[in-house]
Amino acid sequence: xxxxxxxxxxxxxxxxxxxxxxxxxxxxxxxxxxxxxxxxxxxxxxxxxxxxxxxxxxxxxxxxxxxxxxxxxxxxxxxxxxxxxxxxxxxxxxxxxxxxxxxxxxxxxxxxxxxxxxxxxxxxxxxxxxxxxxxxxxxxxxxxxxxxxxxxxxxxxxxxxxxxxxxxxxxxxxxxxxxxxxxxxxxxxxxxxxxxxxxxxxxxxxxxxxxxxxxxxxxxxxxxxxxxxxxxxxxxxxxxxxxxxxxxxxxxxxxxxxxxxxxxxxxxxxxxxxxxxxxxxxxxxxxxxxxxxxxxxxxxxxxxxxxxxxxxxxxxxxxxxx
Numbered sequence: 001x002x003x004x005x006x007x008x009x010x011x012x013x014x015x016x017x018x019x020x021x022x023x024x025x026x027x028x029x030x031x032x033x034x035x036x037x038x039x040x041x042x043x044x045x046x047x048x049x050x051x052x053x054x055x056x057x058x059x060x061x062x063x064x065x066x067x068x069x070x071x072x073x074x075x076x077x078x079x080x081x082x083x084x085x086x087x088x089x090x091x092x093x094x095x096x097x098x099x100x101x102x103x104x105x106x107x108x109x110x111x112x113x114x115x116x117x118x119x120x121x122x123x124x125x126x127x128x129x130x131x132x133x134x135x136x137x138x139x140x141x142x143x144x145x146x147x148x149x150x151x152x153x154x155x156x157x158x159x160x161x162x163x164x165x166x167x168x169x170x171x172x173x174x175x176x177x178x179x180x181x182x183x184x185x186x187x188x189x190x191x192x193x194x195x196x197x198x199x200x201x202x203x204x205x206x207x208x209x210x211x212x213x214x215x216x217x218x219x220x221x222x223x224x225x226x227x228x229x230x231x232x233x234x235x236x237x238x239x240x241x242x243x244x245x246x247x248x249x250x251x252x253x254x255x256x257x258x259x260x261x262x263x264x265x266x267x268x269x270x271x272x273x274x275x276x277x278x279x280x281x282x283x284x285x286x287x288x289x290x291x292x293x294x295x296x297x298x299x300x301x302x303x304x305x306x307x308x309x310x311x312x313x314x315x316x317x318x319x320x321x322x
Contacts (some may be wrong), residue, residue: 011095011130015123016163017154019137026052026136027059030099030157033134037097038064045069045090047076048101048136056099077103080118081273081290084125088275091131101136104143112143113177116293118173119153121273134158144176173269184299185247187258196233197243204246205230208257215250216313224292225311229257231285233309234259240305250266250313254294258310264305271298 020026034056037044046053046068057065059229077100087098102115126133128187137150151157151168152175192211196204208229212222229246236244241263248257268274272286286307292294295310 011127013123013126014156015126015154016132016134016156017137017150017166018134018156018158018253019150020123022047023052023055026138027055028055029159031059033132033158034060034068034097035064036097036185037132038067038276040095042095042097042132043069044099045071046099048099049073052101052136059308069224073101074103075102075201076100079291079294080114084118084122084273085275085291087122088125088129088264091126091129094310095130097132097134099134099136101138104140104146107143109145109178110295112146113179116146116149116153117175119149120170120175121270123155124270125155125274129289137247172252172273184258184297184306187247188251188258189249191247191249193247195243196237198237200235201230201237204233208246208248211248212255212311215255217255218314221311221313224253225257225309228285228289228292228309229259232259232309236264236284236305240264248301253313255311255313257311259307259309261305262303264300266298266305268298272296 005256006315017031018026020029034044044067046056047070048056050073052283053070057068062067064228071086083102087100090096090098094315100121104112107115121135135154137147137223150212151166152170154166156163194204194207206224209222209226212225213219217225233244233246236242236259240261244259246257246259248255250256252308272290276284276287286298289307289309293309293311297306297308297310299306300307
């Protein structure tokens with residue numbers, strides 16, 4: 001459901017940050033909301049650590065504990081934009097409460113920024129859903145940058161005196177994170193560039209796949225990268241200048257593909273973050289690319305739209321390490 005579609009019942013997303021200091025503190029804040037949601041007939045999902053899931057089930061007890069749905073935190077939060085898609089799918093067309101606990105430890109600066117962006121964009125992506133999202137922020141393991149952005153990315157805060165509006169909330173399209181307004185760094189090392197037009201899209205797919213496999217990327221990831229490049233290049237051909245250039249290089253353990261469209265423009269303030277409507281013929285390229293790639297960056301420079309796709313060559317799939 002698109003955020004600009006009002007629900008006939010008037011209900012819409014309620015996105016609430018829940019900072020807490022201890023397990024007892026967490027239960028005092030969380031239990032009344034979970035029990036109320038169950039009484040209202042909402043489907044309640046917990047995506048938290050196993051220890052906190054057990055804590056919550058024990059505190060609920062009986063039928064309430066059995067009605068609590070759960071997902072593995074590691075798989076749900078494996079990637080911010082796939083987590084956004086999963087949350088959208090879970091809340092679509094039903095009244096829900098989702099208790100989430102993003103996995104901040106172990107991430108580099110770039111990954112932390114993408115999770116902060118996730119917490120912001122969810123307000124637009126799920127704006128018309130009949131859902132409550134409670135985001136847990138414990139006393140440990142939350143980076144200072146993430147903690148500082150909590151009031152900016154959550155419209156509501158839940159504390160000992162109840163739920164209050166966040167005075168610092170910033171609309172998703174107005175949020176600026178470190179580096180957002182800076183030009184992208186130039187390519188480095190061995191660089192390969194290929195121009196493309198409509199008749200050359202098939203050759204472009206083969207070129208990207210061959211380059212990725214030669215760089216050491218496994219077949220599945222290479223296929224994901226090729227699909228992303230194909231979608232964006234086809235969009236440039238159909239809706240942009242009709243031609244473009246792709247530039248590829250390896251930076252450490254990461255392969256980077258940049259597509260430059262001299263006729264492109266960023267009309268959407270949140271490009272690729274909002275799931276396209278099923279009946280729409282446009283909007284899938286960036287949405288798919290954000291699901292498949294570890295990071296997607298966009299810039300406009302003198303009338304040229306640059307879409308930069310990052311994909312790790314090995315190890316876990318994530319958003320990079322800084």
